[in-house]
Amino acid sequence: MDEVTDAAAPAPAPTTLGGLRDSGATPRPVKAEIRANLLARLAAGEPTLPGIVGFEDTVLPEVERALIAGHDLVLLGERGQGKTRLIRTLVGLLDEWTPVLVGSELNEHPLAPISVWARRQIAAHGDATPVGWLHRSDRFGEKLATPDTSVGDLIGDVDPIKVAEGRTLGDPETVHYGLVPRTNRGIFSINELPDLAERIQVALLNVLEERDIQIRGYRVRLPLDVLLVASANPEDYTNRGRIITPLKDRFGAEVRTHYPLELADEIRLLHQEAQTTWLGAAAGPGGFDAPVVPEHLVEIVARFTRLVRESSHVDQRSGVSARFAIAGLETIAASAVRRAAVAGETRPVARVVDLPAIVPASRGKVEFADAGSDPDDEREVEVLEHLLRQATAQTFRARCGGLDLTGLQEHFTGGDVVESGDLVPAAALLGQLGTIPKLAELLGRVGVPEGEQAAEQAAAAVEFALEGLYLTRRLAKDTDGGRTVYGA
Numbered sequence: 001m002d003e004v005t006d007a008a009a010p011a012p013a014p015t016t017l018g019g020l021r022d023s024g025a026t027p028r029p030v031k032a033e034i035r036a037n038l039l040a041r042l043a044a045g046e047p048t049l050p051g052i053v054g055f056e057d058t059v060l061p062e063v064e065r066a067l068i069a070g071h072d073l074v075l076l077g078e079r080g081q082g083k084t085r086l087i088r089t090l091v092g093l094l095d096e097w098t099p100v101l102v103g104s105e106l107n108e109h110p111l112a113p114i115s116v117w118a119r120r121q122i123a124a125h126g127d128a129t130p131v132g133w134l135h136r137s138d139r140f141g142e143k144l145a146t147p148d149t150s151v152g153d154l155i156g157d158v159d160p161i162k163v164a165e166g167r168t169l170g171d172p173e174t175v176h177y178g179l180v181p182r183t184n185r186g187i188f189s190i191n192e193l194p195d196l197a198e199r200i201q202v203a204l205l206n207v208l209e210e211r212d213i214q215i216r217g218y219r220v221r222l223p224l225d226v227l228l229v230a231s232a233n234p235e236d237y238t239n240r241g242r243i244i245t246p247l248k249d250r251f252g253a254e255v256r257t258h259y260p261l262e263l264a265d266e267i268r269l270l271h272q273e274a275q276t277t278w279l280g281a282a283a284g285p286g287g288f289d290a291p292v293v294p295e296h297l298v299e300i301v302a303r304f305t306r307l308v309r310e311s312s313h314v315d316q317r318s319g320v321s322a323r324f325a326i327a328g329l330e331t332i333a334a335s336a337v338r339r340a341a342v343a344g345e346t347r348p349v350a351r352v353v354d355l356p357a358i359v360p361a362s363r364g365k366v367e368f369a370d371a372g373s374d375p376d377d378e379r380e381v382e383v384l385e386h387l388l389r390q391a392t393a394q395t396f397r398a399r400c401g402g403l404d405l406t407g408l409q410e411h412f413t414g415g416d417v418v419e420s421g422d423l424v425p426a427a428a429l430l431g432q433l434g435t436i437p438k439l440a441e442l443l444g445r446v447g448v449p450e451g452e453q454a455a456e457q458a459a460a461a462v463e464f465a466l467e468g469l470y471l472t473r474r475l476a477k478d479t480d481g482g483r484t485v486y487g488a
Contacts, residue, residue, distance in 0.1 A: 011097050011133035017110045018127025020099055027112040030139075030185050030225050031070040034093045038067055041093075049089045052082065053269040054260035059086070062255045067093070071252025072208055072228040074193065074243070080321020081257040083231040087142075087189045090229065094136035098185065102130040105177050106184040106222070107139070114184075114222055117173055139186030141179050145196035151203045154178045155213050180207055185225045193230040194242055201244050204228075208250035234317070259309060259322070266302040266325065273326045291333040291340075291348040294460045295447030296399055300355065301328045303391035308366060313383045318367040327365065328358040335422055343425035349456035352467045353420050353484055355392065359384045389471060396468030399445050405465055407437025409474055412488040418466065420484045426459035436462060 014020040028036075041048045048064055063086070066073045075083040101108045101118050108118045110131050122129050143154065151157070159176035180188055190196065206212050211224050230251070232243065248254075260266040274293075305325040308314055335354035339345065359381060368380050411418075411433060418432045436442075439458060446461045466486045469475040478485045 009096060011135075012099075014099070015131055016127060017122065017125075017129040017131055020110055020131050021127070025099060025111065027109045030094070030187070030227055031067075033095055033098075034090070034227065035068050035070065037093045037095070038064060048093070049086065050092070051272065052086055052089060053272060054262070054265035055082070055086070055257070058261075059255060059257050062253070066253035066255065069252060072250070073253040073255055074230040074232060074248075074251045075255050075257055076232050076234060077257030078259070078317075078319030078321075079233055080319065080323050081259055082322065083257055084189070084191055086257070087187075087191075087229050087231065088140065090187055090227070091136055091140045094139055094186070096136055097133045098136075098139070099131050100134045100185075102132045106181055107134060107186065109185065114224075139183070141183030141186060141188040143179055143188075143190055145190055145192045145194075147195065147197055149196055149200055151200055152176075152178060154180050154200065155203050155207075156181060180204075180226060180228075181213060181222060181224060183226055184222075187227045187229060190228070190230040193232050198242075198244050201247050205246055205250060208247070259319070263299075263302055263306065266306060267298055269322060270298055270302060270325055270329055273322070274329055289347050291336045291350065292456070293329060293333050293336075293350045294457065294464075296395055296464055297332060297350050297352070297355070297460070298329065299399070300388075300391050300395045301325055301332070301358070303394050304328070304358070304388050307387040307391055308384070311383065311387060313368055313370060313380075315367040315369045320366060324362055324365045328362050331357050331361045339423055339425065342423050343428075345425050345456065347454065347456050349426065349454075349460050351420075351426075351460045351463045352392065353422050353424070353463060355388060356385070357422070359388065392467060393471040396464065396471060399447075400442070400465065400468055403441065403445055404438060405442075405469060405474075408433075408462070408465055409469060412475060412486070415488065417485050417487040420463055420466075420486070422482045426456040429459045429463065430455060433462065 012023075014023050014025070038048055042064070049060060052060065063073070067090075075086065077083055098107075099110055101110050101113065101121060103121070104115070104118055106115055106118075108114055110122075110129065113119050113122060143149065156175050156178040158174050193201075207224060207226065208228060211226075212221055213224065228251075230243075260269055302325060305320060305322075305328070308324070309320045314320065332350045332354045333348070335357045336348040336350040339354075340348035363380060363384065366380075366384070368383070416432075418429070420429055430436075436458075439462070442465055443458065443461050446464060448457045448461060466475060467477075470477040470486060476487050478487070
């Protein structure tokens with residue numbers, strides 16, 4: 001994501017109105033600013049909205065066309081499809097620095113003031129009027145629409161303290177501005193727009209069309225310069241709440257988002273989001289290395305997520321968020337860390353035995369279409385467990401199809417068994433098997449680089465092979481709590 005959170009480059013030099021004017025600076029509307037920067041990235045072949053995965057050929061072209069056209073837009077899609085992430089990434093298309101009048105509540109350009117206060121400042125100080133520089137990370141406003149949101153929150157209200165100081169109600173300086181005017185010359189986002197009460201949505205009509213605001217019965221002429229972007233879920237859009245027709249008409253574009261269409265995009269998204277947690281750190285807490293989740297387990301989580309989305313037992317109107325997969329991956333890593341802490345391992349590596357922990361942890365993230373009145377309905381757990389086994393089997397066939405595992409299977413012909421579990425260390429698991437035929441080829445199939453083929457990685461690969469043999473009915477498995485026994 002290209003959301004800028006710190007000022008890498010120093011602010012430009014001019015600190016007064018005269019210096020700014022002498023530098024040749026000219027005011028530019030925020031939509032023109034975004035358009036110019038977007039076109040520059042397109043011409044240079046650079047990613048326009050970095051960090052957005054799976055939208056390259058579908059959503060992003062629509063968003064780009066809307067921004068080039070100068071349209072306010074609404075993103076429509078199920079939960080967890082990256083709508084908010086996409087909106088926040090738009091900040092990267094703003095200029096890194098922009099001049100503002102020091103003390104302005106409306107981020108006014110010194111060469112294009114819009115408030116009475118700003119004009120008075122310039123009249124009083126002339127070319128010596130102080131100028132500051134606002135970083136693009138501070139030009140983004142956001143509001144989660146809730147039923148208790150008021151017009152005052154979004155637009156503003158009369159400030160009784162300013163009235164008590166002697167100003168009249170007709171004086172524009174008595175206004176305490178809301179979030180939208182305070183994001184002037186920036187991007188303002190309203191998340192879950194249909195949840196906003198219809199009478200409050202009416203207050204946005206002038207912002208989107210006439211670009212002015214009205215407060216408490218008198219008109220405040222403020223030519224606001226804002227890109228307004230909203231998000232909505234389809235079920236809210238049509239059932240629980242709605243965007244009023246005049247407001248929908250004022251949005252220039254409506255863009256429909258979606259979950260990743262390809263498995264590779266789902267996996268890429270998991271890798272990207274895992275880097276935002278301590279899982280991607282060089283070292284973890286507790287005196288051991290950061291946990292490793294092997295590639296085959298990441299693929300299982302991705303396939304599991306897609307199977308849950310496609311299941312007839314799941315409410316398709318609700319969807320299955322990308323957070324479902326991310327939380328599952330983090331749960332697997334946490335299980336490996338727990339095992340390392342108990343067994344004294346210094347390198348936590350997740351294994352197939354950690355997968356069952358996903359089900360209870362993620363159950364609350366799924367809404368079932370045929371859910372009964374009992375919140376502890378075990379049918380839901382059975383559905384998730386079945387889909388997890390199905391995802392594991394699909395991954396095994398995709399990664400180990402055609403691989404000769406007869407040598408591993410023959411270990412069990414004499415009646416031997418291999419015991420595993422969420423607290424069984426890698427050395428104990430491998431010690432039960434002795435020499436494993438074609439281990440190097442197995443490690444390569446599951447995506448373990450040659451330089452990282454440690455005992456923990458080998459144990460993860462072998463346990464995956466054992467689970468695959470069980471799921472393809474070439475081995476038996478007995479599970480009792482946290483204990484798993486593979487046998488002939």
